[in-house]
Amino acid sequence: MIEIKRMERWYSNPGLLERYFNADELAAIALQKKGALQSLAVRFAAKEAFGKALGTGLANITLKDIMIVNNKNGKPEVRVIGTAKEAFEKSGANRVHVSLSHEKDNAIAMIVMERV
Numbered sequence: 122m123i124e125i126k127r128m129e130r131w132y133s134n135p136g137l138l139e140r141y142f143n144a145d146e147l148a149a150i151a152l153q154k155k156g157a158l159q160s161l162a163v164r165f166a167a168k169e170a171f172g173k174a175l176g177t178g179l180a181n182i183t184l185k186d187i188m189i190v191n192n193k194n195g196k197p198e199v200r201v202i203g204t205a206k207e208a209f210e211k212s213g214a215n216r217v218h219v220s221l222s223h224e225k226d227n228a229i230a231m232i233v234m235e236r237v
Contacts (some may be wrong), residue, residue: 122227122230123162123163123165123166123169123227123228123229124162124226124227125158125159125162125166125223125225125227126174126226126232127160127162127223127225128158128159128162128165131160131161131207132157132161138161139151139185140184140185141165141168141184141185141227142161142164142165142185142187143185143188144183145188145190146164146188146189146190149190149191150164152201158205159223159228162223162228163189163222163223163228163229163230164189164221164230165184165228166221166228166229167189167197167219167221167230167232168183168184168187168189168221168229169213169230170230170232171187171199171205171217172232173232174208174217174233174234175208175212175234176212176234177208177212177214178202180206182204182205182208183203183204183205186201186202186203186204186205186206187199187201187205188200188201189219189221195220195222196220198219199217199219199230199232201217208216209234212234213233213236214234214235214236215236215237216234216235216236216237217232217233217234217235218232218233218234218235219231219232
């Protein structure tokens, strides 16, 4: 869970968003007419939840390597590359599910990893 206000500070700090978010995530959020801060916050919460679901935290994972994207129907999905992909494969999981929500001041995300 994350306070959306945190993203207000990040949004006004040049270069900070690029440190934590993939260019594709930022491009999709830039197209939104409203709700950009909520989208950033909920995606950051999902990145933190990803590390917790791994059981290792986010040590040695570049946060930009965890991408929270929406499929053509708007369903959120997790895509991993680089360091995040390596950690995911090492975990033994091969499927990941994500749930995102935000309300007024907070954003929350839940990640479930499974091996099928």
